[in-house]
Amino acid sequence: MNETVLFYVFGTMAVVASLLVIGQRNPIYSVLLLIASFGALSGLYVLLEAPFVAVIQIIVYAGAIMVLFLFVVMLLNAPHEETEHDERVHPLMQRGPMRFGALLAMALMVELVWALTSGRETGPFGAAAVSSVAALGRSLFGPYAFPFEVTSVLILVAMLGAVVLARRETPDE
Amino acid sequence: MYAAGRVARMTPLLVAQIVLTLFVFVMLLNSAAVMVYVERKVAAMLQQRLGPYLVGPKGLLQPIADVLKLMFKEELRPKAADAFLFALAPILSATCAFAAFAVVPFGAETTFFGLLSEPIKLQVADVNVAILVVFAIASMSVYGIVLAGWSSNSKYSLLGGLRSSAQMISYELSYGLALASVLVMANSLSVTDIVNSQSGTWLGVLPRWFVFIQPVGFLIYMISGIAETNRAPFDFPEAEQELVAGYHTEYSSMSFAMFFLAEYINMVTVSAVATDLFLGGWHGPFLPASLGWIWFLLKVAAILFFYVWMRWTVPRYRYDQLMRFGWKVLLPIAVVNLLVTAAAVLYFNL
Amino acid sequence: MSDVTLDHYLVLSAVLFAIGAAGVFVRRNVITILLSIEIMLNAVNLTFVAFGRALGTGDGQIIVFFVMTVAAAEAAVGLAIVIGLFRHRESLNPDSFTQLKW
Numbered sequence: 001m002n003e004t005v006l007f008y009v010f011g012t013m014a015v016v017a018s019l020l021v022i023g024q025r026n027p028i029y030s031v032l033l034l035i036a037s038f039g040a041l042s043g044l045y046v047l048l049e050a051p052f053v054a055v056i057q058i059i060v061y062a063g064a065i066m067v068l069f070l071f072v073v074m075l076l077n078a079p080h081e082e083t084e085h086d087e088r089v090h091p092l093m094q095r096g097p098m099r100f101g102a103l104l105a106m107a108l109m110v111e112l113v114w115a116l117t118s119g120r121e122t123g124p125f126g127a128a129a130v131s132s133v134a135a136l137g138r139s140l141f142g143p144y145a146f147p148f149e150v151t152s153v154l155i156l157v158a159m160l161g162a163v164v165l166a167r168r169e170t171p172d173e
Numbered sequence: 174m175y176a177a178g179r180v181a182r183m184t185p186l187l188v189a190q191i192v193l194t195l196f197v198f199v200m201l202l203n204s205a206a207v208m209v210y211v212e213r214k215v216a217a218m219l220q221q222r223l224g225p226y227l228v229g230p231k232g233l234l235q236p237i238a239d240v241l242k243l244m245f246k247e248e249l250r251p252k253a254a255d256a257f258l259f260a261l262a263p264i265l266s267a268t269c270a271f272a273a274f275a276v277v278p279f280g281a282e283t284t285f286f287g288l289l290s291e292p293i294k295l296q297v298a299d300v301n302v303a304i305l306v307v308f309a310i311a312s313m314s315v316y317g318i319v320l321a322g323w324s325s326n327s328k329y330s331l332l333g334g335l336r337s338s339a340q341m342i343s344y345e346l347s348y349g350l351a352l353a354s355v356l357v358m359a360n361s362l363s364v365t366d367i368v369n370s371q372s373g374t375w376l377g378v379l380p381r382w383f384v385f386i387q388p389v390g391f392l393i394y395m396i397s398g399i400a401e402t403n404r405a406p407f408d409f410p411e412a413e414q415e416l417v418a419g420y421h422t423e424y425s426s427m428s429f430a431m432f433f434l435a436e437y438i439n440m441v442t443v444s445a446v447a448t449d450l451f452l453g454g455w456h457g458p459f460l461p462a463s464l465g466w467i468w469f470l471l472k473v474a475a476i477l478f479f480y481v482w483m484r485w486t487v488p489r490y491r492y493d494q495l496m497r498f499g500w501k502v503l504l505p506i507a508v509v510n511l512l513v514t515a516a517a518v519l520y521f522n523l
Numbered sequence: 524m525s526d527v528t529l530d531h532y533l534v535l536s537a538v539l540f541a542i543g544a545a546g547v548f549v550r551r552n553v554i555t556i557l558l559s560i561e562i563m564l565n566a567v568n569l570t571f572v573a574f575g576r577a578l579g580t581g582d583g584q585i586i587v588f589f590v591m592t593v594a595a596a597e598a599a600v601g602l603a604i605v606i607g608l609f610r611h612r613e614s615l616n617p618d619s620f621t622q623l624k625w
Contacts, residue, residue: 052302069598
């Protein structure tokens with residue numbers, strides 16, 4: 001019973017925070033609300049008996065990626081969104097292509113919900129759950145060792161790429 | 174935690190847990206007050222002067238006077254500051270500081286001299302990934318600082334905030350690698366397990382603390398911990414002579430007190446985690462296991478004294494020296510330490 | 524026992540995915556678009572972990588590990604591109620980059 005209540009609490013928090021993320025004019029508020037959404041998702045992972053993923057979500061997503069976003073927003077002194085139609089209208093309520101985009105997203109949601117629930121009725125979760133970090137570690141260094149090493153190369157490439165792309169062009173180039 | 178079918182009744186066990194949580198919270202607040210006094214007195218002794226001596230015997234009531242002064246000061250806010258973020262930043266800092274201590278155990282399992290039917294752990298929350306939780310909350314505490322710097326809408330604050338948070342996220346890497354090397358040695362992510370694997374002695378004389386097997390790891394952890402909590406010699410971003418006061422320039426009264434509080438409680442948490450991971454936690458000679466928290470307190474006090482001593486003895490690093498040290502010196506050493514530890518554990522079947 | 528089934532988690536992640544997609548379609552600020560992409564990636568992570576739990580394997584969590592790594596790399600490179608674009612055109616509106624001419 002506790003778990004049901006917690007699921008609904010975290011689920012509502014995640015959905016509301018995400019809705020507010022896409023609805024804010026100021027990008028800093030968007031970033032902070034997304035952190036709140038990640039916190040709610042972390043709670044959901046704990047409910048799914050995946051404590052390692054829950055903590056990694058906070059460390060990597062909320063604690064590192066969002067700090068990166070925040071730094072970029074602050075350094076660029078990101079202006080509020082200029083829309084070509086009207087400054088006073090909220091960004092989500094613009095005319096034209098944007099309303100069509102919003103309708104498209106709602107259609108996507110209806111489709112996804114229908115597709116995911118049209119299989120047979122699933123019961124509550126079984127008892128077996130892999131929640132120990134040791135088991136995950138053995139997987140990562142066993143069957144999944146090759147993707148693990150490849151992701152380290154990926155991160156290296158991304159680091160180099162980010163440094164090169166964000167570098168200021170010196171006058172003698 | 175996963176047996177969610179248990180209905181919560183006000184059993185003595187539950188009451189004990191709630192009392193324990195409140196106790197930890199109050200003790201952390203007290204520790205911040207005590208640290209204020211200790212810092213000033215130790216600084217005075219190191220500088221051969223008296224320090225606070227007017228308020229109460231030997232100046233012992235000085236923290237109370239400080240708190241009262243801070244409470245009665247006027248709460249200022251710059252007009253152009255973003256009000257919501259300005260108010261949120263100190264709350265974030267203080268919350269993360271308190272939350273990190275929730276997974277730190279400070280004593281063995283105890284029944285409080287037979288009052289309880291089964292022993293409870295002296296820890297607010299026993300999670301089996303406790304080390305990672307400490308790390309996670311440490312990475313969340315960056316936000317309080319960076320938001321304080323941004324929302325004050327002033328040059329000094331913004332620079333101080335960005336520098337401070339860049340420093341914190343740089344030293345988080347070495348912090349995490351030092352934690353990882355302890356992990357490799359102890360084979361568990363739960364802090365209680367790690368402390369319990371340090372019980373006993375070698376040859377009857379030397380306690381089995383990890384600091385004796387992992388001296389480099391301990392050094393890396395302490396240095397990274399000092400840098401994480403923005404204390405000297407890594408306190409360039411908030412040094413008075415450099416950036417006025419860095420990210421908390423524009424804060425006054427209780428908001429400033431919250432940042433202050435957060436800094437001291439972070440210090441206490443770093444010391445407590447260092448004690449648990451490297452210095453054997455609550456294990457020590459001559460005392461039974463149920464009084465182990467006395468040893469814990471002594472060890473934490475020793476590390477805190479070391480912290481204060483460092484601040485008033487060692488000159489401050491300049492910001493670029495600080496960053497260079499973190500990335501080019503400490504991080505490679507931490508990586509090599511982890512590799513050597515892992516190799517040694519495999520080779521000696523520890 | 525709780526009566527939260529796999530379907531509950533799947534519906535939740537579908538809703539989150541659609542919200543992220545709406546953000547990408549509607550908003551005219553590249554940073555908000557990148558944030559919406561992160562929302563979508565998180566919805567997918569939730570699906571993976573839910574299925575991993577339902578099938579009793581740890582594979583769901585492993586894949587989430589990889590997805591997070593890729594998301595971090597993509598966020599870093601994406602933000603570097605945003606910085607480069609901003610330096611050139613002083614605008615974060617993707618509509619001002621419709622000409623291929625730099």
